[in-house]
Amino acid sequence: MTGSRTGGRVAPAAVLTVFMVGGLVLPLGLVLAELAAEPERLGQVVGESAAAAGRSVLLAVVVAAIALPPAITVARSLTRARHAVRVVGVALCVLPLVLNLLVVILAWMVVLEREGLVNTLWTTMALPGDPPQILYTRSAAVLAMAYVVMPVMALILLDSFRRIDPRMREAARLLGARPLTRFVLVELGFVAPALVTAYVMGYVLCLNLYLVPEYLTGPHLTTLGFLVQENVIKSFDLGSAAVQATMLFVMAVLPVCGALAMDRGVRQR
Amino acid sequence: MAADVAPQHVLRLDRVSFRRGSREVLREVTLDLRPGERLGLIGPSGAGKTTLLRLLAGLERPASGVVQPAVVPGERSADGIRVGLLFQDLGLFPHMRVRSNVAFPLLARSVPRDARRRRATEALVQAGIGDFADRFPGSLSGGERQRVAIVRTLLSEPSIVLLDEPFASLDPHLVGRFAEWLEDLRSRAEVCMVLVTHDVRLVMRWADRLAILVDGAVEQVGSPTELYARPRTAFVATFLGEANVVDAVVIEATGAGSVLCEVPALEGRSVRASVATDMAVGARCRLVIRPEHLAVGNAGEPGGLTCEVAGVGFAGRSADLLLTTGTGASLRTNAGPADLTRSTGEKVTVRWPPVQTHAVAP
Known part of the structure; x- marks a missing residue:
């Protein structure tokens, strides 16, 4: 009995392990092992990719930070909304995920270009000064990436906000706390683990949105993901691509491990 | 004369109604809270007790009627009244340690960090739960969480504390000790306390006054002794304790707070009973006789009503006898331990003192 139950739990894990090792870790490992035989080459690839890696991390950190406040606002509003409104809101949050990334990029080009929506509105509303030039600046990439990751972050936060006991809010009110204190200490305090998860998820997703800065900003914001693509598709330099992919993997996994450690600490309460 | 003098109150509900949907x-609830008093609010489930507490705390607005002074949650009114409410599920913040939970009302009043930490620790120590300061609420038992929540409420310096079922999550053997602890805290804080509970026996010992709420209306307000001895309705009588309630007809109204009734269930005997409100001759009423006021004797004793024992139950220091009268009516008694030897079918005699019999409207 026990053996079959254990077997039932182990089998899916084993399949997953084989899938991960066979599909990702094994080829990466083989290429890296080949490169390890040439340590100078390994060091050279890491050195050449360091600037792009730094840009990737910085961009992901900034975009996730910018997307977090609107994600909190959306999640909190959906929590308090009626059921039908919440369903529509969740559907709208899922929409950017199912859209092809190139479509999203094209849409933002239409919005931000010289004759685009922003500039047209600026002119129509007779706002002072010239319309801002956003396309092909860092702001364009940040805006579009935040647009993609914000709904995911909101969906992660939604469940946690829904688990806030309304009595807790009322208790804080009865104890004399002002609305901002209630929001920050009681609500955000309660959903803090989900905030960390949402932020890390936003950060990790940003690492993989390498096409957005490339098309909406330009080569001065090339990220590590784009270099991997170039090495695989154009240069066929699989060794360099493997090193860069491993760097990306480490950049993504480290914050996840940190978040898991924090989550474990919270659960031990 | 004394009844004409309006009692001083800290908060008053005047003909307050509240609707939820349809x-x-x-x-039309009218109720006042007096300074430093202990008011027990009891009634069946769904009677509106929690809603009444929420109105008193200012969390709900009445559809009609007035709450005086107007209460704004978390704020002190112009009269200096602040209301604290302890929810049934406590509303503790699970992500904060006990000390931070308790210090929260101080933080809300912008008390400096060191001062609020010191005061929170002192309050926990005074309440005998200083050891919990660094723990999270999730690691405490139900009773421990209750204590933390009460200390936190008292640190918000309320003039009135409303407690919604504070004993609900406690094991029965802990309720008495918790009530003592609560009373000790209350007397030191000198606050008016309103307690909603289903534990009628406990609240009768604890409260200065009781308000019984039935179907959203106050059925009766008064001291526990008054309500127990002179209930206004049969419901109040049976809610506060076991009672024999039998139908009767008034045959003589003396006008001095008593009536003479004919009781068909007691073989048509005439029984003198006290009344809270005047009753006319010929009016139908119900007589309330507490089981402990019925005296059981051996069969054939003069002046008593002959009954047959229908059941004997052991109730610790007493025996519960279920008796059947000659007309088939049932009577319950709390007899002495000697009556445990009575057997089913045995004939006994029952008597009751007139001063302990009370007539209520049907």
């Missing part, structure tokens, strides 16, 4: 949850 349902009228509270109907």
